[in-house]
Amino acid sequence: xxxxxxxxxxxxxxxxxxxxxxxxxxxxxxxxxxxxxxxxxxxxxxxxxxxxxxxxxxxxxxxxxxxxxxxxxxxxxxxxxxxxxxxxxxxxxxxxxxxxxxxxxxxxxxxxxxxxxxxxxxxxxxxxxxxxxxxxxxxxxxxxxxxxxxxxxxxxxxxxxxxxxxxxxxxxxxxxxxxxxxxxxxxxxxxxxxxxxxxxxxxxxxxxxxxxxxxxxxxxxxxxxxxxxxxxxxxxxxxxxxxxxxxxxxxxxxxxxxxxxxxxxxxxxxxxxxxxxxxxxxxxxxxxxxxxxxxxxxxxxxxxxxxxxxxxxxxxxxxxxxxxxxxxxxxxxxxxxxxxxxxxxxxxxxxxxxxxxxxxxxxxxxxxxxxxxxxxxxxxxxxxxxxxxxxxxxxxxxxxxxxxxxxxxxxxxxxxxxxxxxxxxxxxxxxxxxxxxxxxxxxxxxxxxxxxxxxxxxxxxxxxxxxxxxxxxxxxxxxxxxxxxxxxxxxxxxxxxxxxxxxxxxxxxxxxxxxxxxxxxxxxxxxxxxxxx
Amino acid sequence: xxxxxxxxxxxxxxxxxxxxxxxxxxxxxxxxxxxxxxxxxxxxxxxxxxxxxxxxxxxxxxxxxxxxxxxxxxxxxxxxxxxxxxxxxxxxxxxxxxxxxxxxxxxxxxxxxxxxxxxxxxxxxxxxxxxxxxxxxxxxxxxxxxxxxxxxxxxxxxxxxxxxxxxxxxxxxxxxxxxxxxxxxxxxxxxxxxxxxxxxxxxxxxxxxxxxxxxxxxxxxxxxxxxxxxxxx
Numbered sequence: 001x002x003x004x005x006x007x008x009x010x011x012x013x014x015x016x017x018x019x020x021x022x023x024x025x026x027x028x029x030x031x032x033x034x035x036x037x038x039x040x041x042x043x044x045x046x047x048x049x050x051x052x053x054x055x056x057x058x059x060x061x062x063x064x065x066x067x068x069x070x071x072x073x074x075x076x077x078x079x080x081x082x083x084x085x086x087x088x089x090x091x092x093x094x095x096x097x098x099x100x101x102x103x104x105x106x107x108x109x110x111x112x113x114x115x116x117x118x119x120x121x122x123x124x125x126x127x128x129x130x131x132x133x134x135x136x137x138x139x140x141x142x143x144x145x146x147x148x149x150x151x152x153x154x155x156x157x158x159x160x161x162x163x164x165x166x167x168x169x170x171x172x173x174x175x176x177x178x179x180x181x182x183x184x185x186x187x188x189x190x191x192x193x194x195x196x197x198x199x200x201x202x203x204x205x206x207x208x209x210x211x212x213x214x215x216x217x218x219x220x221x222x223x224x225x226x227x228x229x230x231x232x233x234x235x236x237x238x239x240x241x242x243x244x245x246x247x248x249x250x251x252x253x254x255x256x257x258x259x260x261x262x263x264x265x266x267x268x269x270x271x272x273x274x275x276x277x278x279x280x281x282x283x284x285x286x287x288x289x290x291x292x293x294x295x296x297x298x299x300x301x302x303x304x305x306x307x308x309x310x311x312x313x314x315x316x317x318x319x320x321x322x323x324x325x326x327x328x329x330x331x332x333x334x335x336x337x338x339x340x341x342x343x344x345x346x347x348x349x350x351x352x353x354x355x356x357x358x359x360x361x362x363x364x365x366x367x368x369x370x371x372x373x374x375x376x377x378x379x380x381x382x383x384x385x386x387x388x389x390x391x392x393x394x395x396x397x398x399x400x401x402x403x404x405x406x407x408x409x410x411x412x413x414x415x416x417x418x419x420x421x422x423x424x425x426x427x428x429x430x431x432x433x434x435x436x437x438x439x440x441x442x443x444x445x446x447x448x449x450x451x452x453x454x455x456x457x458x459x460x461x462x463x464x465x466x467x468x469x470x471x472x473x474x475x476x477x478x479x480x481x482x483x484x485x486x487x488x489x490x491x492x493x494x495x496x497x498x499x500x501x502x503x504x505x506x507x508x509x510x511x512x513x514x515x516x517x518x519x520x521x522x523x524x525x526x527x528x529x530x531x532x533x
Numbered sequence: 534x535x536x537x538x539x540x541x542x543x544x545x546x547x548x549x550x551x552x553x554x555x556x557x558x559x560x561x562x563x564x565x566x567x568x569x570x571x572x573x574x575x576x577x578x579x580x581x582x583x584x585x586x587x588x589x590x591x592x593x594x595x596x597x598x599x600x601x602x603x604x605x606x607x608x609x610x611x612x613x614x615x616x617x618x619x620x621x622x623x624x625x626x627x628x629x630x631x632x633x634x635x636x637x638x639x640x641x642x643x644x645x646x647x648x649x650x651x652x653x654x655x656x657x658x659x660x661x662x663x664x665x666x667x668x669x670x671x672x673x674x675x676x677x678x679x680x681x682x683x684x685x686x687x688x689x690x691x692x693x694x695x696x697x698x699x700x701x702x703x704x705x706x707x708x709x710x711x712x713x714x715x716x717x718x719x720x721x722x723x724x725x726x727x728x729x730x731x732x733x734x735x736x737x738x739x740x741x742x743x744x745x746x747x748x749x750x751x752x753x754x755x756x757x758x759x760x761x762x763x764x765x766x
Contacts, residue, residue, distance in 0.1 A: 381735060387746075
């Protein structure tokens with residue numbers, strides 16, 4: 001067990017590990033909670049004590065001035081007092097020995113077994129009955145007390161374990177906590193073996209007991225046969241440690257190995273019961289974690305299933321709608337004459353640019369996910385990027401006043417221009433889609449001096465971002481409004497992906513009564529001044 | 534040789550027959566004669582056999598990478614070459630431009646865009662400007678007298694600003710990569726210093742554009758370079 005030097009200040013306190021044993025977390029009170037030794041005296045010592053007390057009482061009686069009748073009560077007192085300290089057999093022996101001593105040494109004539117009269121027989125008889133009953137009663141009380149103490153130890157041990165487990169979030173943390181608790185409660189070195197990759201058992205990293213070849217075999221045996229093995233059991237009792245299989249619903253989840261201090265020669269059924277309860281708790285913990293991991297896998301599968309379904313639905317819708325337009329417009333174009341032809345050509349152009357955008361977004365998302373986006377930062381001019389994005393959007397911005405707010409001293413910054421152009425295109429397109437026709441857009445840029453970064457922002461005068469979708473705003477295949485039926489829901493996801501790839505970030509704000517604002521940030525490095533030549 | 538010497542000939546090297554057909558419609562309507570080649574090898578043979586006035590080359594050919602076709606062509610011919618590429622190939626576009634391609638178009642593109650590019654490409658091989666003066670918007674650049682005016686008022690440019698303007702004017706309506714401009718103006722040691730370019734471009738825009746924040750003429754091609762747009766159509 002670790003111990004502390006009281007003179008060492010708290011911050012320097014260290015547990016002093018035994019050689020080869022990792023330091024163990026300090027126990028609450030510095031002593032182990034479970035004492036392996038039985039309380040009370042050993043049987044031989046009880047008899048010695050009985051004899052000692054009787055000798056003293058008899059010697060005192062030899063010289064006492066009281067009548068031998070009265071002195072019988074002193075013997076009775078001595079026997080009843082012995083009841084409090086020794087077991088029921090020593091008490092019985094004390095009763096017999098004191099009766100003989102009383103008759104032989106105290107009742108006159110001394111040094112001879114006096115012939116007892118009726119009165120003496122009555123005293124002796126009462127005396128025996130009282131001694132036996134007192135012995136029984138106190139023995140029963142003591143047994144109850146012993147049981148209670150063990151129950152209490154067990155409850156305390158399990159309480160400590162549960163408390164340690166509830167504080168841990170991952171399986172590793174929980175197992176670590178459980179093993180430290182075992183170390184502490186049982187004063188043992190412990191190990192937890194879990195099924196490893198290669199079909200065998202592998203010790204958990206938090207184990208304080210290192211298993212040698214022999215112990216490993218014993219553990220395998222406990223695992224195979226699903227029963228307690230090793231020391232203190234009939235199965236492989238020569239092993240150094242006790243191996244408890246962790247059973248849940250008939251399945252063995254692992255093996256808990258406890259190497260108790262060498263001096264503990266045997267364990268009582270109650271102690272074994274405590275160990276079993278402890279093992280059951282650990283088994284429960286592992287099962288819970290396995291179930292949690294399984295349910296997480298299930299959730300992931302369900303999520304990826306949802307994504308696939310959405311992807312298929314969306315992609316087929318988004319690709320087929322413009323294709324349908326293209327096809328029917330082209331067919332009509334063959335038949336129509338005059339003014340309708342120009343109209344149909346316009347429809348074809350709109351469908352083509354929509355198709356172009358869908359394909360671009362799908363390609364961008366795929367490039368992001370496959371790690372094919374490798375930004376090539378170069379000096380960028382915010383105005384250039386904004387102009388390129390506006391040019392690229394073309395007719396989509398028709399009828400939208402766009403205000404540009406860029407300070408005259410806006411510096412150049414490092415970014416991948418094509419990626420930034422796509423980011424701005426997507427943000428502008430997003431703003432156009434989710435705000436009323438004709439409402440103004442504001443594109444701004446500037447330097448956030450405090451955080452050494454530059455920003456570009458697209459703000460609109462629309463209804464803002466509904467609280468319900470803020471959580472998954474930048475997730476792929478999430479559209480701003482499910483009822484507004486079109487779009488893949490990739491625009492913002494790509495914005496975020498491209499910004500992260502460049503070491504930047506994107507932040508969405510919804511200003512009440514003013515609309516939504518998306519700001520992208522990039523790290524800002526100053527370039528050397530360019531001379532006026 | 535060209536069947537009709539009055540009509541410029543264009544060789545289209547693309548493996549997609551539909552693209553070839555549509556390019557043919559567009560170009561023939563605009564008064565070009567068109568020849569087609571389906572593969573890079575066939576294209577090189579066709580170009581060697583009867584050099585066209587310009588080549589339209591798809592970067593994604595099945596037999597030879599477009600870049601390779603371009604390099605082999607450049608070994609013996611300064612023919613104007615217009616590159617066709619798809620979205621997301623900025624790197625290969627720049628590589629092709631630096632390897633000697635004259636301009637690029639990203640699929641899908643419009644017919645008007647294609648014809649404007651082609652016009653700019655063919656202008657390069659025409660005889661020098663008659664008056665040595667070039668106009669775009671309200672700006673007139675008199676190359677002979679090194680004079681620049683906007684709305685009739687003289688504009689003062691620094692030496693480097695004028696050099697950049699002259700380079701852009703000489704290649705007007707054509708894209709120039711960062712590397713090409715930096716090489717020309719500052720020499721090879723400055724190739725990576727694109728911030729010089731951005732700053733000078735900003736200064737030129739402030740002096741010559743009506744709305745420097747929304748330039749009509751000095752246009753940026755993201756990730757590639759710059760283009761001086763003079764062609765109003």
